[in-house]
Amino acid sequence: MTQLEQMRLALTGAGLEGAWISDPAHIRLLSGFTSGADAKLLLTPGGVTLYTDARYEVQAGEETRLPTFIARPPETLEHAAAQVAGLRLGFEAEHLTVAALDELRGAWPDTTLQPLGPLLRELRMVKTAVEIEAIRDAQTLADQVFAEVRPLIRAGVRELDIAIEIETRLRRAGATVAFDVIVASGPRGAMPHGVASARIIGDGELVTVDMGARLRGYNSDMTRTVAVGEPGEELRRVYRAVLEAEEAAVAAVRPGVRAADLDTLARDLLTGHGLGEAFAHSLGHGIGLNVHEGPGLRKVSEDVLRSGMVITIEPGAYLPGVGGVRIEDLVLVTDEGYEVLSHSEKERL
Numbered sequence: 001m002t003q004l005e006q007m008r009l010a011l012t013g014a015g016l017e018g019a020w021i022s023d024p025a026h027i028r029l030l031s032g033f034t035s036g037a038d039a040k041l042l043l044t045p046g047g048v049t050l051y052t053d054a055r056y057e058v059q060a061g062e063e064t065r066l067p068t069f070i071a072r073p074p075e076t077l078e079h080a081a082a083q084v085a086g087l088r089l090g091f092e093a094e095h096l097t098v099a100a101l102d103e104l105r106g107a108w109p110d111t112t113l114q115p116l117g118p119l120l121r122e123l124r125m126v127k128t129a130v131e132i133e134a135i136r137d138a139q140t141l142a143d144q145v146f147a148e149v150r151p152l153i154r155a156g157v158r159e160l161d162i163a164i165e166i167e168t169r170l171r172r173a174g175a176t177v178a179f180d181v182i183v184a185s186g187p188r189g190a191m192p193h194g195v196a197s198a199r200i201i202g203d204g205e206l207v208t209v210d211m212g213a214r215l216r217g218y219n220s221d222m223t224r225t226v227a228v229g230e231p232g233e234e235l236r237r238v239y240r241a242v243l244e245a246e247e248a249a250v251a252a253v254r255p256g257v258r259a260a261d262l263d264t265l266a267r268d269l270l271t272g273h274g275l276g277e278a279f280a281h282s283l284g285h286g287i288g289l290n291v292h293e294g295p296g297l298r299k300v301s302e303d304v305l306r307s308g309m310v311i312t313i314e315p316g317a318y319l320p321g322v323g324g325v326r327i328e329d330l331v332l333v334t335d336e337g338y339e340v341l342s343h344s345e346k347e348r349l
C-alpha cells in the first residue's frame with residue numbers, strides 16, 4: 001500500500017473525508033514534491049491536488065504525477081472551495097497558523113475543519129524500504145565524511161573550520177547538512193546544542209561533533225565525542241559512563257520495547273555514575289524526513305518500538321564550566337532486534 005493509500009485509510013478511520021496538508025514533510029511524503037514550503041496538498045474523496053505557484057511549475061511536473069493547480073492564494077482556496085464544500089476536512093494544527101485557519105474558514109464556510117491529530121505522525125514512524133535506504137545512504141555518507149574530517153580535530157583548530165569541512169564535503173557528495181553541525185569543545189561541550197563557534201580547540205579537551213546528512217529528503221544523525229591529546233581522569237570517567245549507557249540502550253532495542261523504558265535504562269545507568277542530573281535531555285528520537293520525529297525516546301513517551309522505525313540513541317552528560325560528552329548512534333529497529341546504521345569509530349578512553 002502506498003503512503004497515500006495508508007493516509008486515506010487513516011482518514012476514514014478518523015471519520016474524516018479529506019485533508020488540507022501544509023507540513024512540507026507531509027507534502028513531500030504524499031506527493032513527491034520537494035518544495036512543500038510553497039505548496040499545499042488537498043485530499044478529497046474525488047482525488048488529490050497539489051497546489052503550488054508558477055515558480056515551481058516545471059519542478060512540480062518533474063517531481064509529482066498528481067494533478068497540480070498552479071496559482072497563489074486566494075485563487076487556490078477559491079479553486080479548492082468547490083471540492084471541499086460539505087466535507088469534514090482534517091488539517092495539521094502544528095503547521096497552520098491561526099491566521100491561515102481563519103482564512104480557510106472564511107473561504108470554505110460549508111466545510112468542517114478539524115485537527116488531524118497524530119495520524120500522520122503514526123504513519124511516518126515506520127519507514128518503508130525506500131525510506132530506510134535513503135537514511136542508510138545518508139548515514140554512510142556521514143560516516144565517510146566524519147572519517148575524512150576526524151584528523152582535523154586537533155589542538156589549535158577552530159570548531160568552525162571543522163564544521164565547514166563537514167558541510168563542504170557533504171555538499172560535494174550531493175547531500176546537505178541535516179542541521180547546523182555541532183562542534184562543542186572544552187567547556188562548550190556542556191551545551192547539548194553547541195553549534196560550532198570560533199573557539200580554538202585546546203590540548204587535553206573533549207570535542208563533541210554531532211552531524212547529519214540529508215540525502216533524497218531523508219536525514220541521518222550521529223554524535224561522536226573525541227579526545228584531543230590526553231583529557232583528565234574526570235572527563236574520561238564521564239566519557240566511559242556515557243558510552244556504557246549508550247551501548248546498553250542500543251543493545252536493548254527491539255520491537256515491543258517501550259521507548260520510555262529505554263530512556264529509563266540509560267538514565268538509571270548514568271544516575272549510578274552520579275550523572276543523572278547531567279543527562280539534560282531525552283535519550284533519542286525517531287528520524288526521517290525531519291531530524292526529530294516519532295517515536296520519542298523520553299520518560300513520558302507512550303511510543304512502543306516497531307520493526308522499521310529508525311531512531312537515535314544519544315545519551316549525554318553536561319557539566320557546566322567543565323565540558324560534556326554525547327555519544328549517538330543511528331539505529332534501525334528490525335524484526336530480530338536492531339541494526340546500527342552509524343559505523344564511525346568511537347573513542348575508548
Ligand SMILES: CSCC[C@H](N)C(=O)N1CCC[C@H]1C(=O)O
Nearest residue numbers: 179192193210221222281282291
Ligand atoms: C538541532 S538537531 C540536533 C541533533 C542532535 N543529535 C539531537 O537530536 N540532540 C542533541 C541533544 C539532544 C538531542 C535533541 O533533543 O535535540
